[in-house]
Amino acid sequence: MMGHEAFDVDVAAYALDALPSQERRAFETHLATCADCQRELVSLQRVAAGIGASTDPMNPPAGLRARVLSRATAQPQDLPVPNTAVPVAGRPVPRVPGRYGVWLALAASIACVGLLGTYAWALRAQLTTTRELLADLSVRTEALRAQLASARQDSATLTNAVNVIRSGRVIKVDLRGQGTAPDAAARALVGQGGGLVFNADHLPPLARDRSYQLWVFAQGSSEPIGAGTFDVDASGSSTMAIGLPAGVTVVAALAVTDEPKGGSPRPTTSPLLLGKPVAN
Amino acid sequence: MPLADGPVDADRQLIRSIAGGSAEALADLYDRYVTIVFGLARRITGCVEDAEEVVQDVFSQVWRQAGRYDESRATAAGWIVMLARARSIDRVRVRLARPDQTASAQLEALAPLAASSPSPEAAALGADDTRQIRAALEELPDTQRSLIELAYFEGLTHVEIAVQTRVPLGTVKTRLRSAMTTLRSALSPLQKG
Numbered sequence: 001m002m003g004h005e006a007f008d009v010d011v012a013a014y015a016l017d018a019l020p021s022q023e024r025r026a027f028e029t030h031l032a033t034c035a036d037c038q039r040e041l042v043s044l045q046r047v048a049a050g051i052g053a054s055t056d057p058m059n060p061p062a063g064l065r066a067r068v069l070s071r072a073t074a075q076p077q078d079l080p081v082p083n084t085a086v087p088v089a090g091r092p093v094p095r096v097p098g099r100y101g102v103w104l105a106l107a108a109s110i111a112c113v114g115l116l117g118t119y120a121w122a123l124r125a126q127l128t129t130t131r132e133l134l135a136d137l138s139v140r141t142e143a144l145r146a147q148l149a150s151a152r153q154d155s156a157t158l159t160n161a162v163n164v165i166r167s168g169r170v171i172k173v174d175l176r177g178q179g180t181a182p183d184a185a186a187r188a189l190v191g192q193g194g195g196l197v198f199n200a201d202h203l204p205p206l207a208r209d210r211s212y213q214l215w216v217f218a219q220g221s222s223e224p225i226g227a228g229t230f231d232v233d234a235s236g237s238s239t240m241a242i243g244l245p246a247g248v249t250v251v252a253a254l255a256v257t258d259e260p261k262g263g264s265p266r267p268t269t270s271p272l273l274l275g276k277p278v279a280n
Numbered sequence: 281m282p283l284a285d286g287p288v289d290a291d292r293q294l295i296r297s298i299a300g301g302s303a304e305a306l307a308d309l310y311d312r313y314v315t316i317v318f319g320l321a322r323r324i325t326g327c328v329e330d331a332e333e334v335v336q337d338v339f340s341q342v343w344r345q346a347g348r349y350d351e352s353r354a355t356a357a358g359w360i361v362m363l364a365r366a367r368s369i370d371r372v373r374v375r376l377a378r379p380d381q382t383a384s385a386q387l388e389a390l391a392p393l394a395a396s397s398p399s400p401e402a403a404a405l406g407a408d409d410t411r412q413i414r415a416a417l418e419e420l421p422d423t424q425r426s427l428i429e430l431a432y433f434e435g436l437t438h439v440e441i442a443v444q445t446r447v448p449l450g451t452v453k454t455r456l457r458s459a460m461t462t463l464r465s466a467l468s469p470l471q472k473g
Contacts, residue, residue, distance in 0.1 A: 011457070015460065055319050073303045075344055
């Protein structure tokens with residue numbers, strides 16, 4: 001069984017009803033025996049109720065009061081102590097002659113209505129739980145799908161990187177930060193077979209509609225050729241393994257610019273990273 | 281939510297009377313809390329019809345379960361607000377599973393709603409108290425307040441919040457706890473117990 005520390009952060013989420021079903025059940029099991037969590041929960045539930053009470057009050061339509069009260073008070077009330085004396089449902093009511101028979105039939109029908117009501121509430125509770133489980137599963141599936149896609153991309157990058165390194169002679173290009181990205185740095189390995197592994201660090205974050213674009217300068221040409229776009233993570237890093245643009249056999253220089261999402265046919269901004277092959 | 285002894289005691293008495301089958305007591309409790317329940321339900325569901333159904337659900341549940349209400353675990357106001365929030369989230373989930381409501385019908389239903397006046401219960405809360413609760417929420421950093429709103433008013437679990445906001449799950453949990461702890465310290469002078 002997990003200790004209290006494992007549930008320490010769950011109390012607030014539980015008070016906000018923000019724990020997924022499985023975690024909620026685990027927490028409730030712990031809660032039953034943890035006085036610290038019980039105390040914490042009582043105070044945080046007050047906060048949760050305070051959040052709800054702090055919303056703007058609104059007057060409901062005038063006719064609602066009578067409707068709500070008449071429908072509510074027409075329902076049977078739960079007993080303070082759970083009633084274990086549940087009558088057997090579905091058993092035929094014997095016919096009893098005379099007015100006692102009418103009263104018995106009436107009593108039986110009331111019992112049936114009560115049982116149906118109870119059954120409906122039980123079904124509703126089960127439905128709610130099932131819906132919650134489905135919602136949890138859906139979210140988890142989406143998260144796993146995203147992780148899988150990311151893992152596949154990492155795997156492809158690694159495979160390409162290994163192929164570049166195994167391709168024979170490898171040329172190294174160190175790129176240094178320029179202009180507004182003085183701290184940025186990158187390294188590229190260009191394989192004999194035309195593959196390129198590129199890793200950049202400390203690049204500044206870009207707006208959502210912008211991407212970084214890698215440019216290749218072929219030997220003997222001053223025209224940069226787009227080699228692919230990339231985004232960076234929170235630390236400004238990115239790794240990609242790609243093929244050299246068609247027609248490029250010898251790399252003279254590499255550059256990175258800030259471009260609109262999807263890339264540009266030609267650079268539209270000044271390079272933020274620039275480098276030439278390192279002489280071996 | 282009543283923050284002073286008087287309303288709390290009065291609420292307890294009302295709940296006991298409701299448990300004893302008093303329709304008048306339920307009517308009194310309705311008058312005290314309906315604007316809070318309706319306002320909260322309207323905010324969460326975004327729909328007047330759903331908010332009316334939530335009011336029905338909440339006061340029906342209070343009627344049925346008054347005998348089982350444990351006053352040592354929550355104030356009546358706290359219980360009612362939590363019921364209102366839970367039933368509102370239920371309504372939203374049902375609607376998402378069965379998206380057959382038209383926006384125009386919801387807009388038409390909004391029309392008769394005039395500016396609201398606070399209920400007697402809201403008056404018991406005190407305008408200052410309500411402002412302080414709101415102020416405490418507004419003073420939270422955006423990164424915390426947005427998570428609280430996603431959990432409380434949108435009904436998202438912390439896993440769903442992590443996916444939606446792309447914030448790591450551990451960070452979501454920590455921020456929710458920090459936010460709740462901050463709110464508690466801000467509210468503590470107002471609350472008893």
